[in-house]
Amino acid sequence: MDADLKIIKVNNALVxxxxxxxxxxxxxxxxxxxxxxFANCWKELQLELWTNRKPSFSIDTCIIKKNKSVIWCRINSILLEDNGETLGYTILEDISERKTMENDVKEANNRERQFQQQLLEMTINTQEKERARIAEDLHNSLGQLLYGVKLNLDHIKLDNSGLQKHIAITIESTKDLLVECIKESRRISHDLMPSVLKDFGLQVAIEDICTQLSRTINFKCDFKGLDTKLPNYLEKAIYRIVQELAMNLIKHADATKASLRLGIDQDDILVRVEDNGKGFNTSKIEIDEGIGIKSIKTKLHLLKGELDISSTPGKGTVISIRLPSKLAEENY
Structure with a gap:
């Protein structure tokens, strides 16, 4: 070919x-x-060889045969000088079979990703349905029973004798415990089936967790990119992960100050929880990790996410989680 991509010589194999x-x-x-x-591919080859003077350049392109069928070709072109003219000595290799195999592999991978996606969504939705069932049982069954016990205790009338006073004190103490049990069953029911996530979205639901934490310690929340809408299953998973992290922080960290950062960009979903608590030896985490961390790891395995825990005894803990946001884009 010459500099205008005009064909000036061919061999019988090309014919x-x-x-x-x-x-x-x-x-x-x-x-x-x-x-x-594919015309732009050839314009790029033309630019790189004759303008940028690269000694060689390669592209994959589709060429139309005389019978109107199309074949994939691997193009390898090098510059050579011939009678004062700069020509492109070009080899065309038919790679149609290889491309077909690549497409077959790509389709198989797509099917596998779709299957994994369906499995992931089904797993998370099944977990949420079970949580909803337990929450309803707590609220409608256990909560009502506890309230019924308290009402019965309220009807007990005692006189002012010494024994009766002792019983009265015990009953009042028991009633106080029942009130706390009722509150706790309601809290657990709310945590199991958070209507705020469904009604107001991920950011408001996470802010609700932050508000609850702020009653115990100095807690700050930062958000970035949450205007990006995620599939429901992914929002549920993120909410549960943050919920587990918050629960672990309250139960184990002994912190006075903590922060949560949740950000979504083009490639990743990032969650970072940092506290100034007692910290721990990370080398023992595989032995000592509780249900919360195991639950998070299970979700991250399904979501193809990564977990990083950095902690030093007496100097607090930083937990970072990274999820691929393109997991949602590829399948939705």
């Missing part, structure tokens, strides 16, 4: 491959027999 005669090929431009969407 046989494409089905055109030498007369039909000579004098025509190579871009005349490529699919229009």
């Amino acid at each position: 046989k491959l494409l089905g055109y005669s030498k007369k039909e090929l000579l004098g025509s431009r190579i871009t005349d027999i490529v699919l229009p969407e």
Whole structure:
């Protein structure tokens, strides 16, 4: 080819491959027999060889044969000088079979990703349904029973004798415990089935967790990119992960100050929880980790996420979680 991509010489193998005669090929431009969407590939080759003076350049492109069928070709072109003219010595290799195999593999991978996606969504939704069932039982069954016990105790009338006073004190103490049990069953029910996530979205639901934490310690929340809408299953998973992290912080950290950062960008979903608590030896985490961390790891395995825990005894803990946001984009 010359600098204008005009064909000036061909061999018999090319004639046989494409089905055109030498007369039909000579004098025509190579871009005349490529699919229009691949014309830019040849313009790039032209630029790199004749303008940027690269000694060689390669592209994959589709060429239209004489019979109107299309083949994939690997193009390898090098510059050479001939009678004062700079030409592109070009080899065309038919790679249609390889491309077909690559497409088959890609389709198989897509099917596998779709299956994993369906499995992930089904797993998370099943967990949420079970949580909802337990929450309803707590609220409608256990909570009502506890309230009934308290009402019965309220009806007990005692006189002012010493024994009766002792019993009265015990009953009042028991009633106080029942009130706390009722509150706790309601809290657990709320945690199991948070209507705020469904009604107001992920950011408001996470802010609700932060508000609850702020009653115990100095807690700050930062958000970035949460205007990006995520699939429901993914929002549920993120909410549960943050909920587990918050629960672990309250139960184990002994912190006075903590922060949560949740950000979503083009590639990743990032969760970072940091506290100034007692910290721990990370080398023992595999032995000592509780249900909360195990639950988080299970979700991250399904979501293809990463967990990093950095902690030093007496100097607090930083937990970072990274999830691929493109997991949602590829399948939705």
